[in-house]
Amino acid sequence: LVRLRARLSRSQNALGKGLLTLLAREHLDEDTWEEIEDTLLTADVGVQPTQELVERLRERVKVLGTRTPEELRALLREELLTLLVPDFDRTVHTESPLDTPGIVMVVGVNGTGKTTTTGKLARVLVADGKHVLLGAADTFRAAAADQLQTWGERVGARTVRGPEGGDPASIAFDAVKEGIQEGADVVLIDTAGRLHTKTGLMDELGKVKRVVEKHAPLDEVLLVLDATTGQNGLVQARVFAEVVNITGIVLTKLDGTAKGGIVIAVQRELGVPVKLIGLGEGADDLAPFEPEAFVDALIG
Numbered sequence: 001l002v003r004l005r006a007r008l009s010r011s012q013n014a015l016g017k018g019l020l021t022l023l024a025r026e027h028l029d030e031d032t033w034e035e036i037e038d039t040l041l042t043a044d045v046g047v048q049p050t051q052e053l054v055e056r057l058r059e060r061v062k063v064l065g066t067r068t069p070e071e072l073r074a075l076l077r078e079e080l081l082t083l084l085v086p087d088f089d090r091t092v093h094t095e096s097p098l099d100t101p102g103i104v105m106v107v108g109v110n111g112t113g114k115t116t117t118t119g120k121l122a123r124v125l126v127a128d129g130k131h132v133l134l135g136a137a138d139t140f141r142a143a144a145a146d147q148l149q150t151w152g153e154r155v156g157a158r159t160v161r162g163p164e165g166g167d168p169a170s171i172a173f174d175a176v177k178e179g180i181q182e183g184a185d186v187v188l189i190d191t192a193g194r195l196h197t198k199t200g201l202m203d204e205l206g207k208v209k210r211v212v213e214k215h216a217p218l219d220e221v222l223l224v225l226d227a228t229t230g231q232n233g234l235v236q237a238r239v240f241a242e243v244v245n246i247t248g249i250v251l252t253k254l255d256g257t258a259k260g261g262i263v264i265a266v267q268r269e270l271g272v273p274v275k276l277i278g279l280g281e282g283a284d285d286l287a288p289f290e291p292e293a294f295v296d297a298l299i300g
């Protein structure tokens with residue numbers, strides 16, 4: 001928690017503090033409620049969740065009458081937690097129900113932190129004693145396979161790669177096949193995320209998915225979103241969700257943004273849990289998303 005609090009930017013931490021200060025005003029007039037609403041919208045909580053939260057807070061504050069700082073804190077904590085859906089299953093599923101490796105596909109727009117996240121996740125799994133294989137199916141970005149391989153060498157996982165500009169599906173196929181042959185525990189597949197045409201993306205990811213599933217069930221499809229892109233991230237999320245069945249969200253770059261409310265917005269948008277968060281560029285900067293710790297870091 002200490003680390004999380006330190007990593008969430010000061011301005012993000014200000015979200016909770018700002019709300020508490022506003023709620024503590026003696027007269028909660030319409031202007032104040034508007035300021036509360038603006039604070040939430042600026043933090044990317046999203047329109048609908050913001051309205052719901054403000055409505056709930058209005059009701060509860062009314063019931064409360066006089067408000068001690070502790071009461072306000074507890075109330076805000078509870079309501080933010082409700083919006084974060086504390087009972088979502090946030091396990092990253094890396095174990096196959098069959099006798100095949102667990103298969104995790106990592107998708108998202110280029111630049112969001114897909115390759116970095118794949119590397120960090122590999123590190124966690126290797127540290128857990130797992131035999132991990134990486135599939136470099138992002139053949140769109142020239143350096144992506146090199147970058148993934150560098151991560152692999154760093155953390156102790158072999159990378160399966162193809163020729164530059166090669167067919168992503170055939171690399172994913174090879175990775176899964178080799179994973180089965182060498183009895184790997186988990187195969188992580190890094191994919192390309194070009195969004196310029198939805199049909200192109202759909203064709204490519206759909207093909208990767210189909211080819212993989214010929215050999216082994218897909219256990220997890222992680223969508224990587226850059227928290228600093230705000231509402232644009234939501235648009236991306238929507239497109240990907242139409243193309244593949246997303247099972248979990250990774251929110252990266254939460255260390256550098258005041259827009260932590262995007263966690264609430266994106267879960268609401270997709271109905272899928274945020275499972276992991278990226279808090280920096282380093283190998284250890286991937287953390288499980290824990291709603292309680294997150295809210296505590298927000299409201300200090």
Ligand code: GDP
Pocket residue numbers: 108109110111112113114115116117141144252253254255256277278279280281285
């Ligand atoms: P990809 O194109 O989606 O595979 O993106 P990359 O993995 O290459 O990441 C793009 C940039 O974002 C790189 O410079 C990463 O180091 C950086 N990055 C990735 N995750 C995080 C994070 O959680 N925090 C910060 N601050 N930077 C990150």
